[in-house]
Amino acid sequence: MSFTYSFPRPALTTDAVVICGADILLIERKKDPYQGRWALPGGFVDEYEAVEDACVRELEEETSLSLSASDAHFVGVFGKEGRDPRGWTVSVVYLFEVSQDQKYIVAPGSDSEAVRWFSLAQLPELAFDHKEIIGEVLRGFE
Template identity: 45%
Template sequence: MPEIEKFEALRYTADVVCFRGDAVLLIERGWPPYQGMFALPGGHVDAGETSRDAAARELLEETGVRVEAADLVFVGLYDAPERDPRGRYIGAAYAVRVPEGTEALAGDDAASVQWVPLADLPADLAFDHRLIVADTRALPLTIRP
């Protein structure tokens, strides 16, 4: 009898590195995993939705910051098997710059939101979000500080 191939269930997420001046927008997670830790705004890609559209939607839902999906710059895919304790997640990361004075308000599953100067970025962001911020800063993007 031939061996049956086994596939791992994959989940798809989108995250946003949102810059305002020399600060990046972080949410305090309101739910496990990593409840109480800071993370980038983001979440699951819904059925029939692109990751870019999901990134814009999640940014709005979690922080009240509205951006056009077309303004989001693709940073990369993150697929390390251990990146999320809930299972195997593939994350698409995007970056955007918003004008000075842009306000953010916690919504959806964010307990709080905060504009954090890049120099003060916590060492222990949830998931692999510190890596995503570092990768974004290393790219030759016109949106980054």
């Protein structure tokens, strides 16, 4: 599809905040940028793909956790300049709350070196603006 205007456009991404009790699911990035750093599962939205569908696709690709788009709760849109060193990106973020049973079916996928549950009280250094995103989610629980 071609656009009828020539304004610059950002790349559209999505991130999944997956919570189980007081724990959050993070991936260790396999590739640059931020190779080796922990991050929220997520990635780029494919052309003509619904953002919610992209979120659950990326979540499954990176963590092996298969959830439904109907489980996604909208958190917000994050597009601050400089959030991604690869260029201008805007991320649509969704929250998923999972049960203890679902907590143990995660495994690293194509873009992740490792997958791990972290206590929300003891987060590692995070890639991108993911600390800010998690903070926004936690403010919603206050």
